[in-house]
Amino acid sequence: MYEKEKDLVHSFLNGRLSRRGLIKRLAGLGVSATAAGSLVNMMATNAMAADFDWKKHSGTGVKLLLNKHPYTDAMIANLDNFKQLTGMDVQYDVFPEDVYFDKVTAALSSGSTEYDAFMTGAYMTWTYGPAGWITDLNEWIGDPEKTAASYNWDDMLPGVRKSCAWNGQPGGELGSADAKQWCIPWGYEQNNLAYNRNMFQKAGLSVPTNLDELVDTAAQAKASIDGVYGIGVRGSRSWASIHPGFLSAYANYGQKDLNVGADGKLSAAMNTDVSKDMHSKWVKMIQDSGAPDWSTHTWYQVGTDLGAGASAMIYDADILGYFMNGGDNKEAGNLAYAPFAANPAADAPSPNIWIWSLAMSEFSKKKDAAWYFMQWASGPEHGLFGATQMDFVNPVRQSVWADEDFRERLDKSYPGYVDMHDVSAPGAKIQFTAQPLFFDLTTEWAATLQKMVANEVPVDEGLDKLAESVNRQLKEADLG
């Protein structure tokens, strides 16, 4: 490398030059933006090696279990840098999401030593943790011998970081002082609005700012745009239909899924008057303006319908809207984003979040080596590389969100995305009560919503029955 380029990169790594300034100056020297990004990444890797013994596990191999996802693609694209940095070998199996968690459950419940680390959602750790399948990562995070100073754990977004930590007590607060760090956040999704700007302009619609407006706007969109339905939300008979837009709206009304008693016992909390009112609005919205086959819609159909111009907007994972605004999608370039607080009386949005995280198998024979991979993959350098060079959104680190290039790139191609994130990030966290029956109760909740939308049961009665069933199950499991 020429000395001038080297000096510039060193200046950047020492904090004397901004990333944007570096890339501009490198461009002046004839280095393209892509090449400059790769160069910075490579130099950052070299700089990492300077203050920490990354070669400690040189020659060791670790094996990963991964979900097919853009986060995985970003990691694989940068993996050679990790191998070069550590001298370690990394093997991995990648499975599509439909079967991914079955594979994880099978591998972990059998006590298999095949995989050292794997991708997971924070909700899953409420099963894996108490079952003794995954390792509390506090031991590694807090050990300067095992974790580089530059890892900067406090750089993680607080709500996201805390959402991955639980003390194992049913109803225990996420991120409490005695919580175990069951997983490390990798990338995450808030739930907000993504809408079709062209459709909204043509139909003269304004972006809704609360649930009442959302119900009305969705109905107007359906009525005024031919062949389009108003609002895309998930509806399949699965816990995954509850956690995105629905729970984000629900939590914004100050509602909870469960009450935690003074004795630590849990009880259903979804049949309050406020909850019933919110459910009624939600059900009406789907009946009036939702997808005709809503009850089979997973994230996939919600996203592709927006991308194909079949729906006017979605209230779902923000990154779903992000990905639908690119690629070969018919509506690529036409989408925009907005933060959403369902409750008119709320000060700000409080989205529930999904966190793709990295966890360590308790059965791993190479935990220290596995941690080296995990800290690199969730570290600031890889996070910045993924966010600026690949589609690694949403990053979980504050430093990445502060990066000017990243924000500029997002703002340019994804109107409103940065603002949406900034407005809702402070209130973004897992809004569920952590407890071992999470999947049972939320799947039943989704089934109840389906019955309400199909007019099989009135909202009031449906929620009372759901609460009764939830309380019975909690009691059977000695939790209520």
Add this chain to the structure above:
Amino acid sequence: MTVENDLPGVRRRRIKVGRRVLPYILSLPALLVCIGILVPFVTAAIYSLQRYRLSQPWARKFNWGENYLNFLSDPDFWNTLKVSLVYAGTTVTLELMLGLGIALLLQRRTRFNNFVSIMLLMPLMTAPVLAALMWKLMTNSGFGILSYLVSSVGIQDFRWASSPDTALLTVVLVDIWVYTPFIMILLLAGLRSLPSQPFEAAALDGVPRTFVFWKITLPMLMPYILTATLFRLLDSIQQFDIIYAMTQGGPGDTLTVFQVEAYLNFFQSTNIGRSAALMMILWAITFVLSNIFIKNWLKLRERAN
């Protein structure tokens, strides 16, 4: 003096031992298969007698028949039982009628009939989960060809698997599309192997075709019908892929058949005890059904002999 007595003692003893051991050696593969089946079966039976949730390992204990007793007062279980039986009964009945009809149409050995019977087997070669996904696309409200056809004949807003009113019908249609060829090919083989004399005699006597069908064809074909019914019934009551791929058991609890419920209990809720108990009940149902059908099949065979 026999030849055996001429053999040296050692060789004679080896032959004797060999003859004694041979039956065990021959039955060894069957024994290994049995072990392969019995180990998971016994394990599931043990789990079904336990309170066993992977997310609450500390609470694991034998509760003996409590999982089964809980089913008695559990409306979800009775719904599962009802849906499974209705699904199995409907699919098998319709597939039998259709399969038999097609087999009768293709009974004559002509090049065209042979070609058609081979072509009709195509759905059977499709993995049921893929068939379900194909149908999911064909019934999509936005671009599905079946939705278009239904709306073009004036039926608006037909929601296929998305509505509790039509979800069962939709998955039954997929099941029929995939599995009718199986019944058709079995019955076609049966029809073509029936002796020709009774039919020739009936033709000479000028017996009406409907009489021939009800009094000659159907009784003679009964062993094949029973075999096809048994296979399909056992398979149908254990249905998973079509229903799960299309609706995940919904809308509501419309299609929560045994396998879907057990799968969700095991892999999603990690409630091993309840999942195993559900599977043991499913096993008991299939065991009883198999016995009934095999006994009837044996009776028919005896009568034929």
